[in-house]
Amino acid sequence: MIKIIQILPYRFWGGPEIQSFQLARQLAQEGFAKIDFIFYYSPACSADDLNLLKRKANEYEVKLEILTSPSIFQLLKARQHLARKIINYQVLVSSGYLCDLIAVGQSGIKTVSMVHGWTAQNFKIKLYENIDRFLLRFFNGVGCVSVQQIHYLTRKNIKAFLVSNCLDLEKPQANKSRVELLKFLNIQEPVKLILTVGRLSAEKGQQVALDAFSRLNADENNVHWIFIGDGPDLTTLQTTAEKLKLTRHTHFLGKLDLASDWMAECDLFVLPSYREGLPVVILEAISKKLPVIATDVGGNRELIQNEVTGLLVLPGQAQELSEKIQWGLQHSIDMKQMAEKAYGRLKDHFTLQKQSQLFQELINHVKS
Incomplete structure (x- = not known):
C-alpha cells in the first residue's frame, strides 16, 4: 500500500475537503494507498470550523494534523517542518498556491499538485494563483478536476491528468420534506x-x-x-x-x-x-x-x-x-x-x- 501525505489549506468544510477525505477512505478500502493529511487553517477559521474538520476526520477514518496557516515570511519554517514529516511517505500531494509553495521541490519524495480551480477574486489572490500556475511545471504530476483545466495547462506545456470531482452514491442520503x-x-x-x-x-x-x-x-x-x-x-x-x-x-x-x-x-x-x-x-x-x-x-x-x-x-x-x-x-x-x-x-x-x-x-x- 502506497503511503501518501496530502496538505491542504482550510477555511471551512467544503468541496475540496469532502473530495479528499472520501477518496482517501476509498483508496484505503481498495488497498491501494493510505493518505494522511495536514491542514493549514486560515486566521478567519472559526472554532466550529475546526471542530467540524476533526469530526469529519473521525467519520472518514483519516489521520489528521492541523497547523496554523503560515505567512509568506514563515514559509521556510513550514517547508522545514514538512521535510521532517515526509520521510516516511512515498508521495506528497498538495492543493492551492500556499500548499504548493510548501510542497514544491521537496527532496526524496514524488510530488503531485491537485488543481481544484482558480478564483481570481482579487488582485492579491490573482497574483498568488499566477505564481501557482508557474510552480506546477516543477511537480512530478498534476491532477485537475475538469477537462477545461487540462486544456488550459496543456497550452502552457504542462501535462496534467484528469481526476474529476465525484459523489459517493452509495452513501446514505438524507432528505428534508x-x-x-x-x-x-x-x-x-x-x-x-x-x-x-x-x-x-x-x-x-x-x-x-x-x-x-x-x-x-x-x-x-x-x-x-x-x-x-x-x-x-x-x-x-x-x-x-x-x-x-x-x-x-x-x-x-x-x-x-x-x-x-x-x-x-x-x-x-x-x-x-x-x-x-x-x-x-x-x-x-x-x-x-x-x-x-x-x-x-x-x-x-x-x-x-x-x-x-x-x-x-x-x-x-x-x-x-x-x-x-x-x-x-x-x-x-x-x-x-x-x-x-x-x-x-x-x-x-x-x-x-x-x-x-x-x-x-x-x-x-x-x-x-
Whole structure:
C-alpha cells in the first residue's frame, strides 16, 4: 500500500475537503494507498470550523494534523517542518498556491499538485494563483478536476491528468420534506423555490442572480430564492435585495453543513458563477434529480449539456438568466426530464469508484 501525505489549506468544510477525505477512505478500502493529511487553517477559521474538520476526520477514518496557516515570511519554517514529516511517505500531494509553495521541490519524495480551480477574486489572490500556475511545471504530476483545466495547462506545456470531482452514491442520503422546508422559511404553498449554494463572494455571481430575480415578478408568481453559504458579500447582497424589493422573497440561510438535504424539495438549482472548477454542488443537485441552470464556465459545461441535461447561460447576463429561469419554472416536466438524463450521466462518469481509478492512474504515472 502506497503511503501518501496530502496538505491542504482550510477555511471551512467544503468541496475540496469532502473530495479528499472520501477518496482517501476509498483508496484505503481498495488497498491501494493510505493518505494522511495536514491542514493549514486560515486566521478567519472559526472554532466550529475546526471542530467540524476533526469530526469529519473521525467519520472518514483519516489521520489528521492541523497547523496554523503560515505567512509568506514563515514559509521556510513550514517547508522545514514538512521535510521532517515526509520521510516516511512515498508521495506528497498538495492543493492551492500556499500548499504548493510548501510542497514544491521537496527532496526524496514524488510530488503531485491537485488543481481544484482558480478564483481570481482579487488582485492579491490573482497574483498568488499566477505564481501557482508557474510552480506546477516543477511537480512530478498534476491532477485537475475538469477537462477545461487540462486544456488550459496543456497550452502552457504542462501535462496534467484528469481526476474529476465525484459523489459517493452509495452513501446514505438524507432528505428534508418540503413541508419542513416551507415551515423553516415561514412560507406556504403554492410556491416555486430556487436554490443557490456557495460562498457569498463576487466571483460566485449572486449579484447577477438578484438582478435576474428582480425581473421575474416574484410577488405575482410567488417565487422564493434560497441562498445557502456565507462570505464577505452577505451584507452587500442583503442590501441589494432590499433595494430591489426582494427581501420577502430571498432567504440567506448562512452556512449549512448538509445543504443537500433541502435540494430534493426545491424546483430549480441555479449556479451563476463567473468561474468554477468542477462544482460539487452541481453534482449534489444532480444526485437529487434537481433541475440545474448554470453559467457556461469551467467544469459546469462538463456536467451540464445545454438543453439536454440542464440549461447553460453566459456569466454576468442577468436578462438571459432571468429568461432561462422563467422558462424552467414554466416547463417543469421538460426540466425534470433533463434532470433524469443528468443523473444517468452522473452514475456513468462521476462516481467515487471512477475518481479512485483516475487518481490511481496519476499516482502510478508519478511513481513509474
